[in-house]
Amino acid sequence: xxxxxxxxxxxxxxxxxxxxxxxxxxxxxxxxxxxxxxxxxxxxxxxxxxxxxxxxxxxxxxxxxxxxxxxxxxxxxxxxxxxxxxxxxxxxxxxxxxxxxxxxxxxxxxxxxxxxxxxxxxxxxxxxxxxxxxxxxxxxxxxxxxxxxxxxxxxxxxxxxxxxxxxxxxxxxxxxxxxxxxxxxxxxxxxxxxxxxx
Numbered sequence: 508x509x510x511x512x513x514x515x516x517x518x519x520x521x522x523x524x525x526x527x528x529x530x531x532x533x534x535x536x537x538x539x540x541x542x543x544x545x546x547x548x549x550x551x552x553x554x555x556x557x558x559x560x561x562x563x564x565x566x567x568x569x570x571x572x573x574x575x576x577x578x579x580x581x582x583x584x585x586x587x588x589x590x591x592x593x594x595x596x597x598x599x600x601x602x603x604x605x606x607x608x609x610x611x612x613x614x615x616x617x618x619x620x621x622x623x624x625x626x627x628x629x630x631x632x633x634x635x636x637x638x639x640x641x642x643x644x645x646x647x648x649x650x651x652x653x654x655x656x657x658x659x660x661x662x663x664x665x666x667x668x669x670x671x672x673x674x675x676x677x678x679x680x681x682x683x684x685x686x687x688x689x690x691x692x693x694x695x696x697x698x699x700x701x702x703x704x705x
Contacts, residue, residue: 517686518678520668526689527667531641534648537564537661542571544659545634549626551619551647552582552592557640557664562596564638564663566603578605579629581613581622619643620699623650630656640664642688646696653703 516522550565552558569576578600580593593612601607613629616622634657639647641662651658666685668675675682 514683515678518680518683520671520675520679520682523682523685523689524667524669526686526693527642530643530645530689530692531662531665531667534641534644534660534662536663536665537568537636537659539571541659542568545636545657546572546575547577547579547630547633547635548661549579549581549630549635549637549658550596551622551637551639551643552580552596553640553643555592558592558596560664561638561640562599564661566600566605568636568638568661569600569605575609577609577611579611579613579626579635581626582616583614619647619650619695620702623647623654623656627651627654627656632657634659636661638663640666642666642685642692646692646699649696650699 548565548568550561553561565578569578580596583590583593593614597607597610597612600610611629613622613625616625637644637647637651637658638661641664644660644662648658648660666688
C-alpha cells in the first residue's frame, strides 16, 4: 500500500514540482545583456531526451554572440559509448551554420564528475557559458566551482510547471520521470559531496 501511495505522489505535477524547485530556481535563462561575457560554450550532453533543447540553447547563444564562439560538446552514453551522440549534435550545429572548426568534442566523460574535470582542462581560466538542463545546473555549477572554472550558467529545459489544474493531480509518466530526475540530482549532489570528504 505504501508503495502505491509513493507511486501516486511521485506521479503528480505538484510533487514533481516540489522536487524540481530547489534545483531549478537559482539559475534563470541567460539574458541578452549577458551574451558578451564569454566567447565559448560548454554543452553537457544528457541523453537524447534533453539534448535537443540543450543544443537549441547553444545555437541561440552562438548566433547572438558571434561566429567565432567555440563550442565544447562534453559527454558520452556510458551504457552505449558508440551511440554517436556527440557527433550527431556536432552535425546538428554544422547544419545550422556553426563552423565545424569551432566545435570540439570531449567524448571521454561518462558522468558529470568527468564532464567538469575534462572540460575544465580545455577551457582553462577563460569564461564560458555552461549549457545543461535547469534541473541539472545546480550540480554542474557546484562541481565547476570546485575546480575553479569560470562558468556562466545558461540553463534550459525547465520542467517545473508552477500552475495546476485538476488534471495535474492524476498520475502521469512525465511527472514520474521528472520526480526521478530530481531525486537522481539530489543523490548526485550528496554523492559528490561525500567524495570531497575522502
